Amino acid sequence: MSTNPLLQPFTNKDQAVPFDLIKVEHYLPALDEAVKVAKENIAKIKANTASPDFENTIVALESASELSDKIASIYSNLEVANADEPLQALAKEIYPKLTALSSDISLDDEIFKRVKAVYDKRTSLNLNKEQTRLLEKTYLAFTRNGALLSAQDKETLRQIDQELSVLGPKYSENVLKATNAFEMVLDKKDDVDGLPEGVLEGAAAMAESKGHKGKWLFNLQIPSYLPFMTYAHNRPLREKMWRAFSSRAYKGEFDNQETVLKIVELRNKRAKLLGFESHADFVLAERMAKDPKTVKEFLNKLLSASKAAGQKDVAEIADFANKLDGLVEIKPWDFGYYSEKLKEDKYAFNEEDLRPFFKLENVVEGVFAHARKLYGLTFKENKNIPVYHPEVKAYEIYEEQSGKYMGLFYTDYFPRETKKGGAWMTQFRGQGLIENEMKRPHVSIVCNFTKPTPTKPSLLTYDEVRTLFHEFGHALHGILSECTYQSLSGTSVYWDFVELPSQIMENWVGEKEGLDLFARHYETNQPMPADLIEKLKASQKFQAGYMSCRQLQFGMLDMAWHSTDPGAIKDVDSFEDKATAETRLFPRVEGANSSCSFSHIFAGGYSAGYYSYKWAEVLDADAFEYFKEEGLFSPEVAKKFKDNILSRGGTEHPMELYKKFRGREPDPNALLRRDGLI
Template sequence: MNILNKPFDTQFHTAPFSKIKNEHFLPAFKKAIEKAKKEIEDITNNPETPSFKNTVEALDFSGEELDRISSIFFNLNSAETNDEIQKIAQEVSPLLSEFSNDITLNEKLFKRIKTVYQAQNSLNLTTEQKTLLDKKYKSFSRNGANLPEDKKQQLRDIDKELSKLKLKFGENVLAETNKFEMLLTKEEEVAGLPEGAKEAAQQLAESKGKKGWLITLHYPSYIPFMTYANNRELRKKLAIASGAKAFHNDALDNQENVLKIVKLRHERANLLGYKTHAHFVLEERMAKTPEKVETFLNELLEKAKPAALKEFTELESFAKELDGIDQLQKWDGAYYAEKLKQKRFDLDDEKLKPYFKLENVIQGVFTISERLYGLHFEEISTIDKYHQDVLTYKVTNDKGDLVSIFYADFFPRPGKRNGAWMTSYKPQYVKNGENSRPHISIVCNFTKPTKSKPSLLTFNEVTTLFHEFGHALHGMLANTTYPSLSGTSVFWDFVELPSQVLENWCYEKEALELFATHYETGEVIPMDLIEKIKASSTFHEGMQTLRQLSFGLLDMSWHGVESPETIKSVKEHELKAFENTKLYPDVAENCMSTSFSHIFQGGYSSGYYSYKWAEVLDADAFEFFKEKGIFNKDVATKFKEHVLSQGGTEDPMILYKRFRGHEPQPDALLKRAGLIEK
């Protein structure tokens, strides 16, 4: 029997990665889909009167095997993919899309749910049950259950096409990222690069049988080069290559995919009675409407733009004074910003990195979680993994009960997409009186250890690790009954609160002293460096805010437009969307949309604003911790009980107010960012 179609007999029922072969996936998916269909049939044909238990609850617990296989497969497709897996993904995605539509367009099933939905006031349901019922009803109504037959078929066709286009989009971006290599053979070409970055580039070249230094578009290679390399022409070459991903009018071009995705999403929304894709998406977000999002983004833009323009003018003068640069270009930004930052704060990442050895930072985030939430992390080697670099941990509480299994995957490799993310292999839920605990994973792309140095993180990488770990805590501490409401299954503009709030501890002396020790001497990070980290945390905050807002506005311009079929040029549309946030001259060869995976492959369409939205929440939430003490047990318990453990069981604003006592105040963010007076 296929290993994926039977319960895993491993310790903690974790995925037996080493025994799973690529050829297992397609047959396993097909079998699991059949099994899930049978479960749906049983619910639909149940002769008993529809009740919450036999219909809504039964539906939420159905398809468990299929969900498990999907989690394993699509996580591998992001973190450890290859041509074969990508090919399977192209075959499997339409099958899953079809199955999903089979459920949401199943009239008999919808009728049962509608019966329960209309009788809910007489059913004495808990808050969580009411939320689940509402969510299930909407998952049908928002996916075409009320449509006539011909329109249902149209919806199925759109969904099938969309699932393929999104995959193709992501594959093209990954292929473009992996394709580009810049081999440097002269010492002067790598002048300015920190020793660690040079050594890593040399090792990469060696691993490919080449002599010299190999620079790629993967972040641990790209970021140091753009930040430190003195050679302006080479920075230009690298920046243009990065900005031109999937924008070459060749087989890997994404322009057509972007236009098709946007057009199909719009058609789908119209079919369901919504004005635009953004109207459809935002109905199930804290923000509620595109108008509210536009207002939110533009109000922040109004506050941030004067600061951004001032910062940019200052950076231009600095570059001119230093190197006679007449026109600051995109490939100059990180380089001169780093030089200005060093001059102003006498702080550069290379001075900080020795204090942020990866193992110490991991231990730090564990210690902070222990002090806040009573969690204990024990590395165990008996859990199977999909790559030797992956670390595995057993997480327990103060009583020794299992809280979660935790996977951590930190280094880049060819089969792994860029960036950092949190995901899960198994959700938490309560079934037959047993609280089944989750399997959570974080995936990052940090600099690998070299022959002479351990993995030393930049401060930005430290905050990235804390960010993803914040998401992981949201998953680990889940304590709900139903899998679809568990952990990070919350409104998209709320999901970034746990991740972003944890980043705040990276700037606090009390927290840094727990883990920021020099990897050679063991010396705790000096107080003056902590002060500089703190002081520099708002450096170029205006420009950073403008950048984030520009991405949010670009997203809304694609998905909030009422006639996307009139958009003929991806590049022209993008330039128009960037008009109010533009600082640098445009680069003709570049286009952001063609590699904007968050909105065209990931789940952030009409949702990119949520990073800024969640920043308002996190600044306001952390202000509460600051008032009472950053390790205050009462505040931490409140946050754990009202936010982290609740998943999507209630409207997030209700949960937030229960924790904080009031709605979030944007002033906390503007103060922290230095955009208004404290």
């Protein structure tokens, strides 16, 4: 028997991953073995002489690559959350092996014949809704991955998929390296004027850890970058930071331009091969939005409601900066700074006034309290469950009433050089049938929040609090899943529906009732004063037009990259310039480029899908209106949301699930109402 921990039975609580035993050298041999097992399982399905049916073909396929899926999920999660050079280097071997396996299965004629035989007689099989959905999804997975192509086209497709499997990780490695490459060490008090004491303390601790005792170090990780852009009086240094951030992986040593053009070209070639006009057409065929025309109309409708408001927002800031400091022309590196000053002026509070009430541990307790009040869940830390980094915590989840075990939950909150930027929810194991047994999920959230300092705990910005609630909303989608098949469970839903459970959770931290559960001063334990909550609420619509235009810019840039013929694209920068012209509220700055660090679409699964944040905002604004009508913690509405949306995964069409919850289709104006744009 192999001594490789990835191939041994996992013996921790609920077969939790033995992170303490897994080493870099274990991945490749384990994956090779797992691929062999998967191929044997496929061979067994093909060798079965019984006529193809739901169990011996569809369910058998669903479980054929369980072992390789398990190893892949462990590796791919660590590759973005905690990867040193040797672990990162494995990506070049691991992803092509996984892609080759999935190509082997999806391009196998005999397997597809069996799937098609079952699919063709689906109406006479007496399947329930979930079985029907799995059958349809399996059949579609084959046709969308080339099962109907000629032998020669299959070979071409296989090569394209191999190339793409390496380009995504390469793109994201460049972004990470470019982010880590920039450091700004300051030693003059004047250079750090305006920065809050907590931020300076963090910067001093970071400087000292890098051998610059008595100085301050700022970098491009969000907890360092954003406060600098928001509070630093020194305009030339803000410009320096902004330019460094906005040109990550554009030109220089870690340039992503070639990679972007190559990814776009291959995606388009792949879509064409499969009979679609463009990559966007291919992607959207499996989305609520259905096609690029619908998405473009949707984004344009929002833009016409947002643009004038966005221009007004910028004009107001420019006017304010002129009055305050005689600034003649406002630049992008001035916007965050004067925006914060104007907010103070208008609403008599400062984002930093909120921080003392958002000690990380209290916010985590707050998010757990929401899960308990809404869905009856409790979280209990278990220090015996292995974790992949000392900062990670593991919890067991239970239903409070019944005591039913609901799964495991991991949290990983702080930036480090081995972790990608941003925040995300992921799983080490999905909910559903595994090895013929119903299993509960192992869910994880990974963030990059403000770190504790030598004298202060981690005190979050309001934005970080919203991010935590957002990712926790995704986590609830995974945790509350009650499906039969893993591939339909939890967050395995249409991409433009997946953001509904996450975005709706953000609403509770804009309400007094929600904040009262956890927002307490880290020193005095006093609740956040009612007048501060009022000011916060009043400021919620502040610059909604500007923020909306910014999101629409990313959505439109994504659609442009994925619905334009790549043959017509000669240069990354001029293409971006043209694609964002309509949404821009500032003139373009030479040397700044967002396509080269737009990891969401080039390395993160959001290609032709970035619009879905806005799409889901419409759903979440409409859904939250229901909570507000019936009570923020209404047990009836929460139960409907849990039973029809959170627990159902992708077992039915999202619009059907939404209508079961709401009693009707979403009202598209709910979002514009919430943002005060109509």
